[in-house]
């Protein structure tokens with residue numbers, strides 16, 4: 001099958017399956033099979049494309065594209081992605097941006113990421129702040145294994161260990177976390193059912209982290225409509241300079257504070 005045919009067939013079938021961005025996904029699938037960037041996928045429409053069917057049918061079943069392709073871009077990194085951990089989201093890039101802004105002038109900040117998942121936050125901070133000494137914990141040994149593979153692939157030094165919120169009490173310059181914050185998977189995109197439920201479903205972890213942390217700075221990702229409640233929890237736990245930052249789609253996504 002030529003690239004032109006592959007793109008047309010994939011777009012039609014993904015649209016029929018209800019995939020929200022069928023053209024983009026078709027281009028990314030074909031680009032992956034050709035080993036080129038998405039921007040180059042139309043350059044040679046007659047080139048042969050092999051192996052479309054198994055990947056296309058997984059995406060038709062609404063498996064996240066990042067799992068089907070097996071890797072995903074996050075800030076400057078390309079992370080291995082599979083069902084062991086959450087797909088890194090663009091909104092989490094804003095979490096990293098805020099974390100880096102707070103530790104920018106610290107030569108060797110001690111940073112803890114709670115709930116490392118694929119490693120998106122911890123590895124980006126290690127990548128973008130050469131002096132940062134980053135530790136990351138997760139209760140999921142599957143997620144930790146994937147984060148470890150990503151750290152090795154990228155040659156980035158992050159201390160990874162099994163652990164939970166109590167690690168926050170060890171004393172840090174910055175504690176950062178994107179904890180599970182979805183209340184129910186009902187009525188959400190079918191793609192979410194492929195991701196580990198322990199990475200998505202949860203409640204009240206923000207307040208728990210805020211109360212447990214011994215840290216100068218705390219940076220937390222929050223769900224839609226959770227920001228003001230989490231900001232109140234930080235205030236109640238004694239944080240000052242509490243700030244809410246919107247993500248690129250304009251939603252209040254990150255709450256940060258400084259231990260007063």
Ligand SMILES: C[S@@+](CC[C@H](N)C(=O)[O-])C[C@H]1O[C@@H](n2cnc3c(N)ncnc32)[C@H](O)[C@@H]1O
Pocket residue numbers: 085086087088089092114115116117118119120121137138139140143163164165178179180181198199200
């Ligand atoms: C929303 S995912 C975030 C993954 C990654 N940091 C990211 O932003 O893409 C939440 C992660 O927290 C982990 N987790 C859930 N409860 C936890 C807890 N009590 N302590 C530590 N990690 C936890 C899950 O296993 C999952 O990997």
